Amino acid sequence: MVTNSHPKVILIGGPPSSGKSTLARTIAARLGYGCISTDDIGVSARAMTTAESYPSLHSMDSSNHRDYFIDNSAEWLVEDMMRGHAELWPAIEAIIEEHTIGYASDPIVIEGMALWPERVAALEYPGIASFWLGMSTD
Numbered sequence: 001m002v003t004n005s006h007p008k009v010i011l012i013g014g015p016p017s018s019g020k021s022t023l024a025r026t027i028a029a030r031l032g033y034g035c036i037s038t039d040d041i042g043v044s045a046r047a048m049t050t051a052e053s054y055p056s057l058h059s060m061d062s063s064n065h066r067d068y069f070i071d072n073s074a075e076w077l078v079e080d081m082m083r084g085h086a087e088l089w090p091a092i093e094a095i096i097e098e099h100t101i102g103y104a105s106d107p108i109v110i111e112g113m114a115l116w117p118e119r120v121a122a123l124e125y126p127g128i129a130s131f132w133l134g135m136s137t138d
Contacts, residue, residue: 006031007129008107009099013115014133023133024111031107038092038112042084045091056083085114093123100125 010027014020021037028035042057051058059080060068069077092114098104120130 006107008127009096009125009129010107010109011096011115011120011128011130012109012111012133013113013117013120013131015135016113018133018135020111020113020133023131024109028109031109034106034108036095036108036110038088038110038114041091041095041112042088042114045088054087056080056087059084081113085116088114089119093119096123096128097125100127 010024010033012020012024012027024035024037027033045054046057046061049057051061063071072080092110092112095108095110099106099108115130115132117130117132120128120132
């Protein structure tokens, strides 16, 4: 049950395999919130855009995923990911805005690697809690 003491939007970011999805689903289930991944937002954004309008959202459209990772340097892959996250950010922020000050009354947990701490820290909407999960090699 949602109470006034809980934030309307909970954001959980972190690197791959850090437990974002598991934590997000657990929190959403316990609080009765909706839950969405930035990966799912990306799927929707790609369905509504073209490679010409948002090239970094569509960088893997014309290639085999295996070849995409083998044929490109680690530096290029990181840069491409960052470009894709930057192109996706307006859609993510629109969902956050809608659930904090818009008509969407249902609280939500959003998780994903695209929730970069710098972007999240710059949000000025009320009722947001955010976490960045880290990983240790120990």
